[in-house]
Amino acid sequence: MSEEMNLGSNHEFQEGDIVKGVAAQVDEKAVTISIEGAPFDGILPISELSSLHIEKASDVVSIGDELELMITKVEEENFVLSKRKVDALKAWDKLEEQFASGEVFEAEVKDVVKGGLVVDLGVRGFVPASLVEDHFVEDFEDYKGKTLTFKITELDKEKGRLILSHRAVLEEQKASKKKRVLDEISAGDVIEGKVQRLAPFGAFVDIGGVDGLVHISQVSHDHIDDVSTVLSEGQAVKVKVLSVDPENERISLSIKDTLPGPWSKVEQEVTKGSVLTGTVRRLVSFGAFVELFPGVEGLVHISQISHKHINTPHEALKEGDEVQVKVLDVNSEEKRLSLSIKELQNNPEKEEEFDYELPEETTGFSLSDVIGDKLKGFTNK
DSSP states (O other), rough: OOOOOOOTTTTOOOTOOOOOOOOEEEEEEEEEEEETOOOSSSEEEGGGOOOSSOOOOGGOOTTTTEEEEEEEETTTTEEEEEEEHHHHHHHHHHHHHHHHOOEEEEEEEEEETTTTEEESSSSSEEEEEEGGGGSSSSGGGGGOOOOOEEEEEEEETTTTTTEESSSHHHHHHHHHHHHHHHOOOOHHOOOEEEEEETTEEEEESSSSSEEEEGGGGGGGOOOOOGGGGGGTOEEEEEEEEEEETTTTTEEEEGGGGGGOTTTTHHHHHOOTOOOEEEEEEETTTTTEEEEEETTTTEEEEGGGGGSOOSSSGGGTTTTTTTTEEEEEEEETTTTTTESSSGGOOHOOOOOOOOHHHOOOOSSSSSSHHHHHHHHHHHHHO
């Protein structure tokens, strides 16, 4: 940058000089500048006021404003001046330092143009649409006038190229939060989170700058085939940390482990001797597991399936059968229910033991009485 000259009546003004002047007249497309010690005034075209597009000079300059300017051309009894070039000279040194250090700084969005945003940093900075946010934005009109944080991603002083990114700042912030969360949480912690995204295999939950996965099997005590029937994006949830893998940045979470277990009310709702309806879920060599409530299964031992002798439960039942069972025993601490199907069925063998012909009901008189009456009739003849 040329040194600012000490202006005097004997100074010869040349192109490239940096001078100070005062706005003497402000027109729509130019500003007349009075320069101390100069033999005549200078003209500051609206195009040289700023690196940004300006509609009217009066939008940025008022009469009496003192400006630092560069003489770009000396004409007969006139100077052509530029504020934009002075601003750029001052700006590039600072921008190069910020670029080298990776400094994050704030700046106001001056304009929204096709393909991105424009920022005035003494030189025109451009923010491509892909570098504005870390998510898709359909309309950027609301960004004009906003103050955002930026990093410089590209800088070429010779070509006047300056590319900024707000997205890079957001990604760094997320990475920092993620590391902090991974360092602080541990298996067994119960924390608040927000559902970020649903997938066929589960839900991703934000727990403070990092997403953890709640597998579909950990969403509810009930069996579910579609996560969206239970959760929605943006929903606040409480989760339990199952495991943390800092190296691979993976966190496994559970929602169902923070909910009352299905066995919590079994002792109150299921009593010995009660009759319930359930569904056969699994058949094993020693019996059948019948689901009475979501997450609550009881065992019907093979000896309690039928009064008839069976070699395997498959002879009498199949998975998916709906059956009535009688509760033989309840042990909620060990989460065990003993059930019986045959207790609700008639025993054919016992029925046969009692299957005999009852004697005819007596009429109150005997056959001899009838014959005697007839004989009496013959005797009387």
